[in-house]
Every structure is written in C-alpha cells, then in structure tokens.
Amino acid sequence: MHTISAVLIVKNEAANLDECLATLDWADEIVILDSGSTDATLDVAARHGAKVFSSEDWPGFGVQRQRAQRHASCDWILMIDADERVTPELRDSIRACVADGPAIGMLNRLSWCFGRYIRHSGWYPDRIARLYPRQQAAYNDALVHEKLEYPSSLPVKRLQGDLLHYTYRDLRHYLEKSAQYAQAWAQSKEAKGRKGSLAAGLLHGVGCFLRMYVLRLGMLDGRQGLLLALLSAHSTFAKYADLWVRTRTRSS
16 A cells, blocks of 8 residues: 655645645645745645645755755655645546555646636646656756656556646736846846847747647637736746846956
C-alpha cells in the first residue's frame, strides 16, 4: 500500500487554502512550507491537520519546492498550489496511478479566469507533472517556471480528471503576479549574461498575442480570451523590457 504526501508552498493563502485542503482530505499527509504568512494561513492549515514548516527567506520556486519535499515522508508526492483543487475524478486517477507502480503523473489543469473556465488559448489541457515517487524525482533550482526533473526510465502517465486552478482574483492580482514573474525572469537572464531589447520584447509580445488568440483559438474563450491574449502579450513585452532596463542601468 503506497502512501501519498500532498505538498504545498504557501504565503498568505488563507483565502484559498481551506477549499484546497478540503479536496486533499484523502491524502496520507499534508505538508505545508510557509514563507512567513501574516494572515490566517497557519490557522487554516492547523484545522486540516497539516504538518506545517517555515522558511521565511525566498530562494525561488524551484528551491522552495525542494525544501518542502524534504519534509514529506510518504512514498509519493503530489505537489499542489493553494489556488488549485483536486476533483474526485482526478483523485481516483491519482490513486490508480500510484497503485500501478513508479511513474510520473501528468495532470490536466483547467483554469478559471475572469469569470469562466479557459478551454482554449493554449491554457487547456495545461499538462503538468505533479505526481511522482518521492525518492526518484525533484524540482530544479529555477527562480520561476520551475520544472520537475526525473529519470527517463520512469514512464509518464496522463491522468484522468482535472486539476481546477483559480488563478487570478482580479485584474490587479494578475498584474502583480505578472510583474513578479517578469522580474524573476529578467533576473535569471541577467545572471547568465543575457541582454534584452525593446525590439525583442515587441516582437515576442505580438507573437504571443497571435499565438494565443488566433493559433490556439483564444477567440473561442470569448471576451476573456481576448483579454488574456492582450495581457499575456503585455507580460511578455514587460519581461524583455525589464531585462533591457537592467542592462542599461548596469552599463551607465
């Protein structure tokens, strides 16, 4: 009988955490690594019997997930975020995957954004590797857009059911998260000696819009699809602009 640790990294997620943990009551343990929450996050975690650990510095998403995994004790890891929910169908598929033996479980993530589920725009199915044997896989060190690394010998299985993702509370929340990701992306590229340009940002931004709205049928997601394509184009431009600004500042 293999056991499953549901693992989360959080900070000030009281508004999301209760509903998330309610969909994880079947896990053998819930492990939470908190980064210095000042709201009721820790109280919510305690009500659900989670094992809570703290790490107030922020080394980036990849390293923080590595730290959280080290606190887990079960055979398998289900890495999940506080704004996500495991549906019953996905839960059953996770259990079936674990029973079949070591593998990497690919989850279909379905995002709710600005008033509707986004089923096009390149957002669905948003396949992500989140289920894995604890001793055979781990996240890389990336500051943002971290990836799970695992041996090629492990089979990859697509699980049934959706991981619901309640991604942005409102437009301000989107812009704040977008700015954080742009900053982390530019910081990582700067550390590698990369230089940015406004022309590159413009080209990539326009390409992002056309890819999402036209090629990936974002037009079928209604007005939300148009808004997301425009915002994503802006976010793409912003990260290249951030890198360009850093380069100009460093050179002056």
